Amino acid sequence: xxxxxxxxxxxxxxxxxxxxxxxxxxxxxxxxxxxxxxxxxxxxxxxxxxxxxxxxxxxxxxxxxxxxxxxxxxxxxxxxxxxxxxxxxxxxxxxxxxxxxxxxxxxxxxxxxxxxxxxxxxxxxxxxxxxxxxxxxxxxxxxxxxxxxxxxxxxxxxxxxxxxxxxxxxxxxxxxxxxxxxxxxxxxxxxxxxxxxxxxxxxxxxxxxxxxxxxxxxxxxxxxxxxxxxxxxxxxxxxxxxxxxxxxxxxxxxxxxxxxxxxxxxxxxxxxxxxxxxxxxxxxxxxxxxxxxxxxxxxxxxxxxxxxxxxxxxxxxxxxxxxxxxxxxxxxxxxxxxxxxxxxxxxxxxxxxxxxxxxxxxxxxxxxxxxxxxxxxxxxxxxxxxxxxxxxxxxxxxxxxxxxxxxxxxxxxxxxxxxxxxxxxxxxxxxxxxxxxxxxxxxxxxxxxxxxxxxxxxxxxxxxxxxxxxxxxxxxxxxxxxxxxxxxxxxxxxxxxxxxxxxxxxxxxxxxxxxxxxxxxxxxxxxxxxxxxxxxxxxxxxxxxxxxxxxxxxxxxxxxxxxxxxxxxxxxxxxxxxxxxxxxxxxxxxxxxxxxxxxxxxxxxxxxxxxxxxxxxxxxxxxxxxxxxxxxxxxxxxxxxxxxxxxxxxxxxxxxxxxxxxxxxxxxxxxxxxxxxxxxxxxxxxxxxxxxxxxxxxxxxxxxxxxxxxxxxxxxxxxxxxxxxxxxxxxxxxxxxxxxxxxxxxxxxxxxxxxxxxxxxxxxxxxxxxxxxxxxxxxxxxxxxxxxxxxxxxxxxxxxxxxxxxxxxxxxxxxxxxxxxxxxxxxxxxxxxxxxxxxxxxxxxxxxxxxxxxxxxxxxxxxxxxxxxxxxxxxxxxxxxxxxxxxxxxxxxxxxxxxxxxxxxxxxxxxxxxxxxxxxxxxxxxxxxxxxxxxxxx
Ligand SMILES: Nc1ncnc2c1ncn2[C@@H]1O[C@H](COP(=O)(O)OP(=O)(O)OP(=O)(O)O)[C@@H](O)[C@H]1O
Ligand SMILES: [Mg+2]
Numbered sequence: 001x002x003x004x005x006x007x008x009x010x011x012x013x014x015x016x017x018x019x020x021x022x023x024x025x026x027x028x029x030x031x032x033x034x035x036x037x038x039x040x041x042x043x044x045x046x047x048x049x050x051x052x053x054x055x056x057x058x059x060x061x062x063x064x065x066x067x068x069x070x071x072x073x074x075x076x077x078x079x080x081x082x083x084x085x086x087x088x089x090x091x092x093x094x095x096x097x098x099x100x101x102x103x104x105x106x107x108x109x110x111x112x113x114x115x116x117x118x119x120x121x122x123x124x125x126x127x128x129x130x131x132x133x134x135x136x137x138x139x140x141x142x143x144x145x146x147x148x149x150x151x152x153x154x155x156x157x158x159x160x161x162x163x164x165x166x167x168x169x170x171x172x173x174x175x176x177x178x179x180x181x182x183x184x185x186x187x188x189x190x191x192x193x194x195x196x197x198x199x200x201x202x203x204x205x206x207x208x209x210x211x212x213x214x215x216x217x218x219x220x221x222x223x224x225x226x227x228x229x230x231x232x233x234x235x236x237x238x239x240x241x242x243x244x245x246x247x248x249x250x251x252x253x254x255x256x257x258x259x260x261x262x263x264x265x266x267x268x269x270x271x272x273x274x275x276x277x278x279x280x281x282x283x284x285x286x287x288x289x290x291x292x293x294x295x296x297x298x299x300x301x302x303x304x305x306x307x308x309x310x311x312x313x314x315x316x317x318x319x320x321x322x323x324x325x326x327x328x329x330x331x332x333x334x335x336x337x338x339x340x341x342x343x344x345x346x347x348x349x350x351x352x353x354x355x356x357x358x359x360x361x362x363x364x365x366x367x368x369x370x371x372x373x374x375x376x377x378x379x380x381x382x383x384x385x386x387x388x389x390x391x392x393x394x395x396x397x398x399x400x401x402x403x404x405x406x407x408x409x410x411x412x413x414x415x416x417x418x419x420x421x422x423x424x425x426x427x428x429x430x431x432x433x434x435x436x437x438x439x440x441x442x443x444x445x446x447x448x449x450x451x452x453x454x455x456x457x458x459x460x461x462x463x464x465x466x467x468x469x470x471x472x473x474x475x476x477x478x479x480x481x482x483x484x485x486x487x488x489x490x491x492x493x494x495x496x497x498x499x500x501x502x503x504x505x506x507x508x509x510x511x512x513x514x515x516x517x518x519x520x521x522x523x524x525x526x527x528x529x530x531x532x533x534x535x536x537x538x539x540x541x542x543x544x545x546x547x548x549x550x551x552x553x554x555x556x557x558x559x560x561x562x563x564x565x566x567x568x569x570x571x572x573x574x575x576x577x578x579x580x581x582x583x584x585x586x587x588x589x590x591x592x593x594x595x596x597x598x599x600x601x602x603x604x605x606x607x608x609x610x611x612x613x614x615x616x617x618x619x620x621x622x623x624x625x626x627x628x629x630x631x632x633x634x635x636x637x638x639x640x641x642x643x644x645x646x647x648x649x650x651x652x653x654x655x656x657x658x659x660x661x662x663x664x665x666x667x668x669x670x671x672x673x674x675x676x677x678x679x680x681x682x683x684x685x686x687x688x689x690x691x692x693x694x695x696x697x698x699x700x701x702x703x704x705x706x707x708x709x710x711x712x713x714x715x716x717x718x719x720x721x722x723x724x725x726x727x728x729x730x731x732x733x734x735x736x737x738x739x740x741x742x743x744x745x746x747x748x749x750x751x752x753x754x755x756x757x758x759x760x761x762x763x764x765x766x767x768x769x770x771x772x773x774x775x776x777x778x779x780x781x782x783x784x785x786x787x788x789x790x791x792x793x794x795x796x797x798x799x800x801x802x803x804x805x806x807x808x809x810x811x812x813x814x815x816x817x818x819x820x821x822x823x824x825x826x827x828x829x830x831x832x833x834x835x836x837x838x839x840x841x842x843x844x845x846x847x848x849x850x851x852x853x854x855x856x857x858x859x860x861x862x863x864x865x866x867x868x869x870x871x872x873x874x875x876x877x878x879x880x881x882x883x884x885x886x887x888x889x890x891x892x893x894x895x896x897x898x899x900x901x902x903x904x905x906x907x908x909x910x911x912x913x914x915x916x917x918x919x920x921x922x923x924x925x926x927x928x929x930x931x932x933x934x935x936x937x938x
Pocket of ligand 2: 209210301603
C-alpha cells in the first residue's frame with residue numbers, strides 16, 4: 001500500500017512535470033494506476049479509454065483545443081510549455097488555475113537581462129530537475145530536491161549589471177512587457193536602486209510603478225520581495241507576471257501548503273509577493289535566501305498603508321521597519337551593501353510621505369522619486385443623488401443604456417447570467433442569485449432600511465418623539481456587519497485561498513503586442529491633446545461601482561442584473577469561489593459591471609475600465625483617487641463619477657479606530673466632502689493639489705466644473721456680516737457674559753462653545769429674511785468663511801460640518817471693513833441645492849428634522865405638512881395615577897409645565913436668555929444696526 005502511494009506520487013510528479021494539469025493527472029492515475037505511459041496515454045487519448053476529453057475546469061486554458069495543447073506538451077516535455085505559448089497557445093491567464101492544488105512544477109526559467117537562458121542550458125536544467133525527481137521516493141522530498149536543483153541552476157544566473165544597464169533594461173522591457181522605453185520616473189527609481197539607495201516612489205495610479213520593482217529581478221536574476229496589502233492585488237500582479245513570462249508567487253500567513261513558501265524561500269520565483277505579517281515571520285528564511293540566490297530589493301507597494309495619516313493604515317506595515325536592519329550589511333556579513341527598500345504609492349500627502357520614511361526607517365539618503373499625480377484622461381464629475389435604492393433607476397439608467405441590454409424590469413428570473421450556488425445567507429452575488437430564498441432576498445424595504453442606516457450624523461442628533469427610537473435602532477443596524485471594515489481588510493488578506501499562489505511564467509505572444517506606451521498618461525500632455533481624448537473612440541470597457549456597504553454591493557448588482565447587465569457583487573465576505581470568479585471574469589471582459597466595496601481597489605490593473613462610479617461618499621480623497629485610478633489605464637478617456645447626497649453631511653462608517661485614528665478619519669472625510677461640495681475649481685486640480693502637487697495646468701478641461709464652468713458668483717457680504725457678527729457677539733458674550741445669571745446656567749451653558757445650530761437658530765430668529773434658510777446653506781457659507789480664514793473650528797475634531805465655529809482675527813477685521821465692499825463667492829453645491837430643492841417633510845426622517853426652524857415649526861403647527869400623521873397617544877402608564885410610572889410621568893409633566901413658564905429671563909437690554917437655549921442673543925434686524933454688536937477686543 002505504502003509502496004503504491006510512493007509510486008503514485010512519483011508518477012504524479014512526473015506527469016505534472018511534463019506540464020499536465022493536476023486534475024487531469026489525478027484522474028488519469030486513479031483510472032489507469034501509477035503507470036506513467038498508461039497515464040499519459042489516458043490523458044492525451046481519452047477516446048481510446050472510452051472517455052471524453054478530461055473535464056478540464058472552465059478555468060483551464062486548454063478548454064478549446066485540449067488535445068492539441070496536451071499532445072504538444074507530451075512530445076516536447078517541459079519545454080513544450082514555453083513553445084506552446086509562443087505558438088499562441090497560452091498556458092497562463094486563468095485565474096482559477098492558480099488556485100488549483102500545488103504543482104511541483106517549474107515551467108520556465110528566466111533571469112535574463114537581455115541575456116536570456118540559452119536553450120541547451122534550459123534543457124540541462126530540465127535534466128537536472130528530472131534527475132532530482134527520479135532520485136526521490138517521496139513527493140515532498142521530490143519537491144525539495146527539485147527546488148534545490150532549480151535553485152542551483154538559477155543561482156548561476158545572478159547577473160552583474162554595469163553601465164549598460166539601460167540597454168539591458170530596454171531588452172527586458174521589450175521582451176517581457178512589449179514596451180519600448182522606460183518612463184523617466186521608472187528610470188529614476190531604477191537608478192537609485194542600482195546605487196543601493198532606498199527610494200520612495202510617488203507616482204499616479206496606473207503610471208507603472210510596478211515595473212520599478214519588477215525589473216530589478218529580471219536584471220539581476222535575484223529575487224525581489226514585494227510587500228503588498230491585498231490578496232486581490234497580489235493575485236492580479238502574479239497573474240500579469242505569469243503572462244509576461246516571469247515566475248512569481250504570493251504567500252500569506254494562511255498558507256496551508258508549505259511547498260510554495262518553501263519553494264519561494266529556496267529561490268524558485270523571481271518575484272515573491274507577500275503580505276506584511278508573513279514577511280515578518282519569514283525574516284530568517286529570507287536572510288538565507290539573500291545569502292543564496294540573493295535578494296535584489298524589498299519593495300513596499302501601496303506604502304501609504306504604513307502611515308497612520310493615510311487612508312488605509314495597516315498596523316503590520318509599520319512593523320516593516322525591521323527590514324532595514326535585518327538586511328543590512330552590518331547584520332548580514334555576506335552582503336556587500338544593504339538590500340535597498342523601495343516604497344511606492346500613488347496617494348500620499350506630505351504628512352504621509354514623511355511618516356513612511358520615518359516608520360520604515362529608510363535611510364537619510366532616500367531618493368524621493370516624484371511624478372505628477374495628474375491623470376489627464378480621467379473625466380471627474382460629482383452628482384447629487386440620494387444614493388439609495390430609490391435613486392437607482394435615475395442614476396443607473398445611463399449605465400443600463402450603455403450596455404444596451406434591455407430586459408424586463410422586475411422579472412428577476414429573467415437573468416440567466418452565471419448562476420452561482422452560494423450558500424451565504426445574507427447576500428446574493430449580483431449574478432442573479434436564484435439560490436437565495438425569498439426571505440433572504442433584498443427586498444425594497446431592505447433597501448429603504450439601508451437608506452436610513454446610512455443617514456447623516458445630523459439625523460442622529462435629532463431626537464424628537466419616535467425618531468429617537470428609530471434612529472437608535474437604525475444606528476444599531478449600521479454595524480460593521482454591513483460594512484467593509486477597512487481595518488479588517490488586512491486581516492482578511494489571506495481569506496482567499498492562497499494554497500497555491502504560484503505563477504510560473506511563460507511568455508505569451510498574445511501579450512507581446514499589447515500596449516503601446518501610453519503617452520496620454522504623460523502629465524505634460526497639452527490641452528489640445530487632452531481635448532482630443534474626447535474625440536477618440538473608446539471601447540465599451542467594464543465599469544466598477546464602489547458602494548459603502550457589503551449589503552449594497554449585492555443589492556445594486558442584483559438591480560443591474562435585472563436589466564441584463566452582466567454585473568457581480570464583490571466584497572470581502574462573499575465566498576472565495578465567487579470572488580475568484582469575479583476576478584477572472586472581470587479580467588476576461590466577460591463582466592460588465594463589478595459592484596464592490598473597498599476590497600476591490602488598490603492596484604487592480606485592467607487597462608480598459610471605462611467608468612468608475614462611487615455611489616455614496618468615499619471615506620477619504622485618498623481612497624477616492626486610488627479607486628478612481630482603476631479607470632482609463634490604457635490612456636483613453638474614462639469617467640469617474642461620484643454620486644453623493646450633497647444635502648447630507650457624511651459620517652464615518654463604523655470601524656475599529658483609536659481616538660487619534662477617528663480624528664484623522666474625520667479630517668480625511670471632511671476633505672473628501674469639501675471636494676464634493678466645491679464646484680468652482682477644476683476637480684483634477686483639486687485632487688492633485690490635495691496631494692501637495694503644484695498643478696501645472698490651469699484646468700483639466702474635462703471635468704464637470706471645467707465643462708459647465710463655475711456657478712454665478714454671489715455677493716454675500718450681508719450674510720457673511722450677519723454670520724460673523726452674531727458669532728463674534730456670542731463668542732464675546734460667552735467669554736465675558738453677564739455673571740448675574742443663575743450659576744447653573746453659567747456653568748452649564750455659557751462656558752460651552754457656541755454650537756453651529758444655535759448660531760443658525762439665532763440668525764433665523766432675528767432675521768426673518770433668513771427664517772427659512774436651510775442650515776446647510778449656512779454650513780456652506782461657514783466653509784467658505786473658514787477657507788478664507790475668517791472662522792475656525794473650535795472643536796478638537798475636524799468634521800465635514802463645522803460644529804463649534806469661532807471667529808478669528810481676520811474675521812473680526814472683515815467685520816471692520818467697509819460695508820459697501822462686495823464679498824463675492826461661488827456658492828457651493830449644498831448652498832445651491834438647499835435653495836433650489838423644495839424640502840418636503842413627507843418622510844419620517846425629514847419630519848424629525850427642522851423643529852428648531854421657526855418657519856418649519858410654523859408650517860407644521862399650522863398643520864400644512866402633518867396631514868395623515870397619527871397623533872402620539874400617551875401611554876397607558878402616563879394616564880394611570882395608580883401605577884408608579886404613571887405617577888412619575890404626571891409629576892414630570894407638571895414640572896416641565898412650570899419650568900417652561902419661567903423659561904424666559906429678561907436681562908441686559910436686548911438680550912433674552914431662556915433655559916433651553918441660553919446662548920440665544922437677540923440682535924436687531926438690520927445689518928447696519930448690528931454694528932452695535934461688534935465685540936470688545938482684548
Ligand atoms: N514604460 C512603460 N511604458 C508603457 N506602459 C507601461 C510602462 N510601464 C508600465 N506600463 C503599464 O502601465 C500599467 C499600469 O502599471 P502598474 O500597475 O504598475 O501601475 P501602478 O503605478 O502600480 O498603479 P497603481 O497605483 O494603481 O497600483 C500597466 O499595465 C503597465 O503595463
Ligand atoms: Mg501598483
